[in-house]
Amino acid sequence: MNVRLAASSVLVLLLSHYAPGQQVPPAVDGTGTPARVTANAADVFKQNLMHRIALEEAAVRQAESAHATNVELSKTYMRLGVSYSDAAQWERSEAVIEHAVSLLRHTSVGDADLATAITQLASVHILMGKLRESEREDEEALRLREGVGDPLQIARSRSDLAILYLAKHKYEKARDLARQAEAEFVANERANISDRMTARFTLAEALCALKECSSVIPLLKTTLGEAKAAMGPDTFPLALSTFLLGYAYWKSGDMSEAEEYLKRGTAQMYTQLGWGHPAYLKALKGYAQFLHENQQSEAANVVERQIRQAEAVVNVHSIQTAQGMFGVNGLH
Numbered sequence: 001m002n003v004r005l006a007a008s009s010v011l012v013l014l015l016s017h018y019a020p021g022q023q024v025p026p027a028v029d030g031t032g033t034p035a036r037v038t039a040n041a042a043d044v045f046k047q048n049l050m051h052r053i054a055l056e057e058a059a060v061r062q063a064e065s066a067h068a069t070n071v072e073l074s075k076t077y078m079r080l081g082v083s084y085s086d087a088a089q090w091e092r093s094e095a096v097i098e099h100a101v102s103l104l105r106h107t108s109v110g111d112a113d114l115a116t117a118i119t120q121l122a123s124v125h126i127l128m129g130k131l132r133e134s135e136r137e138d139e140e141a142l143r144l145r146e147g148v149g150d151p152l153q154i155a156r157s158r159s160d161l162a163i164l165y166l167a168k169h170k171y172e173k174a175r176d177l178a179r180q181a182e183a184e185f186v187a188n189e190r191a192n193i194s195d196r197m198t199a200r201f202t203l204a205e206a207l208c209a210l211k212e213c214s215s216v217i218p219l220l221k222t223t224l225g226e227a228k229a230a231m232g233p234d235t236f237p238l239a240l241s242t243f244l245l246g247y248a249y250w251k252s253g254d255m256s257e258a259e260e261y262l263k264r265g266t267a268q269m270y271t272q273l274g275w276g277h278p279a280y281l282k283a284l285k286g287y288a289q290f291l292h293e294n295q296q297s298e299a300a301n302v303v304e305r306q307i308r309q310a311e312a313v314v315n316v317h318s319i320q321t322a323q324g325m326f327g328v329n330g331l332h
Helices: 041-065 070-086 090-105 111-127 131-148 151-167 171-187 193-209 213-231 236-251 255-273 278-293 297-324
Strands: none
Touching (some): 070 111, 090 111, 111 131, 111 151, 151 193, 171 193, 193 213, 236 255
16 A cells, blocks of 8 residues: 555645655755755655656556556556656646546456545545545545445545545544544554554644644654654655654644754655655745744745745756656557
8 A cells, every 4th residue: 555644734635655765864954954965865766756657658558559458557557647646747647547447447347446546546636636526536435445345445445535634624524534544554454554654644633733733742653653663764654754743742832842853854855855846845834834933034044945946946847847758648
């Protein structure tokens, strides 16, 4: 299962499908702002991601030419769609995943596989702000999984719906569904750390929105420990765990602990997403807001300059990518 990580007021529900990045720590200056290094790990990560996309686009063309079955084609399109989402190319991701779902609807594939594809589309629609479409898709996936009767898959759908309700600011519903999902993920031996982390992040964000941030600190500490043990030091889930713990301290009034974790979390995100991914930029904006509130205006200004520079680079890269990538219109 891909790690689908959520945050509302800080990361605005920028779910990120986890892909291992480069094991190169960023340099950080005295303000906590990551400094550029000779071999920028985030740039290397993006180059690898673009290479992966090119390979998957070629795989789609090959599968089409070979007249692969609908099931085989759908898997190829799904891999490409997830990679487009990793690169924050939401429209392309939406188009190819919609095609994958359509292919599955015209086969005798089981409901479990169709539900998985539909939830992937729903997650992209959240990123695009298409919440009505996402809700319809998540509810369909839940019905399909309830028909199959697998408690783990049902819990995953509840976790997906909790993320959706978080995006819709329906915090009580998000809290309740996340709690149900997390309880199943703890009890079910087939669940993995990705399941637990996703549900716990959603639960933490919902509780913070309900002014109960202090209550989630122990849960986030546990999650951070599990992420360190299972995923290693330079992964986005670990970075988000660290950042959200800082956010919980911040909103609980513990500015000293908050600064340590927020600074570390943004530095860790830089390792993979510093090329300008929306999740990283949202985290930086949250950190800058914290610095202003903590009377560190100079440090906040440094972070805000970095945000402006990153956004400018993203715009340039977007133009280059649109010109050089294999377009969705070429996929049939």
